[in-house]
Amino acid sequence: VTSASSAIAQSFRSVAGALSFLLRHPASWLLAYLVTLALALPLAAALAQSIALADGYPSPLGRGAIAVDAWMRLRHQDGWLVDEFLPRTLGFAAPLDSLSVLMEGPSPQSAAVILATVAFAVVWSGLWAVVLTRMARRRERGWRAAWRAARTLGAPMLLITAVAAAAVLALYVTLRPALIDRVLPLVASERDAGVALVIRGAAYAAFGSLLVLLSVMSDLARAHLVLSGDRSVVRILAMALATLRGAFGSITLICLLILTLHLGWLIGYGVAEVMAGARLGGWRAVAAAQLIVIARVGLRLLWGGSLLALTQHHTRAASR
Amino acid sequence: MRTVSWRSKTQSAALWLALTFVALGHTQTRDVILQLPRSEQSRAAQYRDAAARAVEFLDAWLGPLPDGAITIQAVPWGSAAVPTTPATLRVPHHRFTLAGDRSMERFLVAGLARRYWFERVRFAPEEVWLAGALVRFTTVRAVHELVESDHYDSPQFFGGALAYPVRFAPLTSDWWEDRPGAATFAEAAAVLADQPDALTPRSVRAERALLTLERFVGRPALESAIGEFARRMAGRRARASDLVAVIDEVTGRDLSWFFPLAFDERARYDYGVASVESRPTDDGQYASRVVVRRFGDAIFSGTSQPPRGVFEEGRAVELLASFADGTALREHWDGRAETRVFEFVSRGPLLSVTADPDAVLLLDENWANNQQRLAPHSRAAAVQWSLLWMAWLQHLMLSMTALV
Numbered sequence: 001v002t003s004a005s006s007a008i009a010q011s012f013r014s015v016a017g018a019l020s021f022l023l024r025h026p027a028s029w030l031l032a033y034l035v036t037l038a039l040a041l042p043l044a045a046a047l048a049q050s051i052a053l054a055d056g057y058p059s060p061l062g063r064g065a066i067a068v069d070a071w072m073r074l075r076h077q078d079g080w081l082v083d084e085f086l087p088r089t090l091g092f093a094a095p096l097d098s099l100s101v102l103m104e105g106p107s108p109q110s111a112a113v114i115l116a117t118v119a120f121a122v123v124w125s126g127l128w129a130v131v132l133t134r135m136a137r138r139r140e141r142g143w144r145a146a147w148r149a150a151r152t153l154g155a156p157m158l159l160i161t162a163v164a165a166a167a168v169l170a171l172y173v174t175l176r177p178a179l180i181d182r183v184l185p186l187v188a189s190e191r192d193a194g195v196a197l198v199i200r201g202a203a204y205a206a207f208g209s210l211l212v213l214l215s216v217m218s219d220l221a222r223a224h225l226v227l228s229g230d231r232s233v234v235r236i237l238a239m240a241l242a243t244l245r246g247a248f249g250s251i252t253l254i255c256l257l258i259l260t261l262h263l264g265w266l267i268g269y270g271v272a273e274v275m276a277g278a279r280l281g282g283w284r285a286v287a288a289a290q291l292i293v294i295a296r297v298g299l300r301l302l303w304g305g306s307l308l309a310l311t312q313h314h315t316r317a318a319s320r
Numbered sequence: 321m322r323t324v325s326w327r328s329k330t331q332s333a334a335l336w337l338a339l340t341f342v343a344l345g346h347t348q349t350r351d352v353i354l355q356l357p358r359s360e361q362s363r364a365a366q367y368r369d370a371a372a373r374a375v376e377f378l379d380a381w382l383g384p385l386p387d388g389a390i391t392i393q394a395v396p397w398g399s400a401a402v403p404t405t406p407a408t409l410r411v412p413h414h415r416f417t418l419a420g421d422r423s424m425e426r427f428l429v430a431g432l433a434r435r436y437w438f439e440r441v442r443f444a445p446e447e448v449w450l451a452g453a454l455v456r457f458t459t460v461r462a463v464h465e466l467v468e469s470d471h472y473d474s475p476q477f478f479g480g481a482l483a484y485p486v487r488f489a490p491l492t493s494d495w496w497e498d499r500p501g502a503a504t505f506a507e508a509a510a511v512l513a514d515q516p517d518a519l520t521p522r523s524v525r526a527e528r529a530l531l532t533l534e535r536f537v538g539r540p541a542l543e544s545a546i547g548e549f550a551r552r553m554a555g556r557r558a559r560a561s562d563l564v565a566v567i568d569e570v571t572g573r574d575l576s577w578f579f580p581l582a583f584d585e586r587a588r589y590d591y592g593v594a595s596v597e598s599r600p601t602d603d604g605q606y607a608s609r610v611v612v613r614r615f616g617d618a619i620f621s622g623t624s625q626p627p628r629g630v631f632e633e634g635r636a637v638e639l640l641a642s643f644a645d646g647t648a649l650r651e652h653w654d655g656r657a658e659t660r661v662f663e664f665v666s667r668g669p670l671l672s673v674t675a676d677p678d679a680v681l682l683l684d685e686n687w688a689n690n691q692q693r694l695a696p697h698s699r700a701a702a703v704q705w706s707l708l709w710m711a712w713l714q715h716l717m718l719s720m721t722a723l724v
Contacts (some may be wrong), residue, residue, distance in 0.1 A: 010551055026688075036714045036718065037399055037714070039717065040713045040714050040717070042711065043710070043713060044706040044707055044709060044710035044713070045706070047702075047705075047706040047710075048702045048703045048705075049707055091333035093475060093484050094712070094715055096477050096484055097475065097477065097715070098715050098716075098718070098719040099477070099478075100477035100478050100482075101719050101720075102719060102723070103478060104478070113713060115714065116582070116713060116717065117716060117717050117720050117721070118390070120720075120721055121717075121720070121721045121724060123723055133614070144421060161721075161724045164723065164724035167724040168723050168724055190493045196396060200478075201358045204478065205378040211723050214724075215722065215724070216721055218723075236568055274562070283704065285708060285710060286707045286711075287705070289707070289708055289711030290711060290717075291712070292710055293714045293715065293718070296718050297718065298713070300718065300722060
């Protein structure tokens with residue numbers, strides 16, 4: 001009982017500690033958001049130029065033949081142009097789409113979008129080095145410390161990202177087709193809605209749990225890299241595995257806490273959207289879309305920061 | 321005056337409903353059987369209302385369906401287990417959805433449109449593509465009429481288990497026209513997924529031909545012609561030539577220049593702007609030269625009359641030239657020659673040239689070459705659109721990297 005209550009307390013402390021850090025040091029949060037912005041902005045600028053000329057679908061989108069109404073909207077540069085084309089950009093549909101993409105796999109994208117995503121993963125490796133170092137060693141402040149962290153830990157962080165990406169890819173190529181592509185069509189023919197729902201939920205939960213497990217492993221590996229300074233990815237992954245085994249309960253609770261935060265925010269947002277019934281458009285829509293991105297970046301940092309705090313506690317306890 | 325009343329009773333998982341139509345002095349009663357799973361029974365009124373409105377609209381347009389019950393069966397989205405029968409309309413439903421989702425209404429209309437064409441008219445086996453095209457045309461029009469301004473884009477998530485109507489993306493017509501938009505066409509195509517004869521390239525082509533003609537001769541004229549065709553052919557064998565004859569008669573036009581080439585998939589329609597020049601002259605004005613080109617082999621002339629010497633006959637292809645001083649000129653072309661040169665003298669420079677600016681020729685295969693601009697639009701809309709797209713890209717990047 002003592003051990004369980006201690007694990008629960010530690011989970012709450014880890015999440016609260018990371019949240020407190022993000023709120024007291026918004027520069028890290030801002031930096032992470034600016035990175036997403038900086039990587040997406042050049043493509044958006046190219047898109048704006050193409051749209052202004054309105055000869056067809058802008059090249060960054062990589063679309064084929066243009067539909068006649070999209071062509072008409074481009075011609076008229078209509079204020080509701082924003083509605084036409086990517087309704088999953090904004091509102092409750094955006095996070096739903098993100099979750100669905102994780103389960104169903106992304107649809108084919110243009111080379112520019114794929115390159116931007118890869119660049120984003122590379123830059124975030126450096127960002128993790130900076131933010132996690134700042135979280136772990138709070139006295140090391142300023143741009144010099146940040147640069148030092150990125151320079152010394154950036155490469156192993158990138159290697160961790162690459163290993164995790166390979167593992168995720170392997171899951172998408174092997175397990176996902178077996179579990180989701182084969183099981184779910186059977187569910188569709190199931191007449192009992194309750195049974196179908198349970199089977200569908202179980203398939204998503206099984207696949208999603210493995211994805212979350214991989215994410216946890218890579219975040220624990222990053223935490224060990226920052227805390228130990230050991231640059232051997234093999235040893236770091238072994239340490240991460242040991243932490244995962246030793247603090248499985250706390251980690252699960254952290255996952256649930258952050259998931260609850262995420263779901264609470266999503267549901268609150270969805271209810272507000274449905275209740276308000278308003279059509280967001282123009283610059284308000286642009287601002288709302290960026291606020292959602294900022295919230296998502298914050299949740300991602302909270303996830304990594306909480307696991308860092310837990311790893312820190314676990315390492316200290318083990319060394320005693 | 322048409323009224324609809326209902327009587328209904330509930331038994332087990334099904335609802336038996338009856339429609340009573342009082343039209344022009346005679347009463348027609350039709351049984352509509354709703355077979356709804358328990359999870360859908362709370363929406364029974366919505367199903368009933370949609371069926372009543374769709375039947376009423378299609379009856380008024382195409383003539384009444386033969387007597388007989390209509391069974392509407394709600395099946396899980398993506399279900400392949402329940403066989404389609406002529407008497408049963410399968411309407412897929414999502415496990416989770418919200419009130420703004422009109423997928424059910426769209427599917428219901430598509431299924432009913434199929435019954436109106438396939439049960440009332442006999443098509444030769446080699447001309448089923450025409451039936452498919454008429455189902456498509458009727459579905460788009462009926463969806464537009466029944467749920468206009470009250471339906472939204474409903475992206476599906478988790479393999480169709482969840483549909484979420486996006487309220488800021490209504491599937492309404494655009495402000496410059498009162499006709500269904502491309503999004504409605506796309507939705508109609510989606511709801512016709514279990515009707516393979518409506519999805520053949522030839523059916524799609526024929527539907528585009530009808531929509532082009534609708535834009536050329538006007539919506540009331542073509543709708544009347546389609547309704548007249550449905551009534552005349554009730555219980556008879558119909559061919560494409562019958563449809564063309566009825567359209568000719570009702571619209572009062574000789575459309576032999578358009579049919580049957582418009583139904584022929586091999587004929588390629590494509591008009592576009594080949595080149596644009598605009599330069600200042602010595603007297604302070606601007607001289608502009610525009611070359612419009614027929615890139616395809618099919619001709620959209622607007623008349624069966626041949627040209628008289630150097631004088632064109634027909635003015636179907638329109639050209640819009642916009643100038644910096646606010647002037648907008650519309651010119652016409654019979655579309656027969658491979659190219660046509662237009663020359664303008666204006667006070668301001670030429671800003672843009674658009675071939676077929678009102679998108680009449682929906683058979684055009686390449687819209688990207690229909691306009692050339694010498695100056696960009698105002699940036700505000702383009703920037704807003706791009707910034708929203710950027711948010712989508714940020715979400716994608718965050719999702720893809722959340723796990724690694």
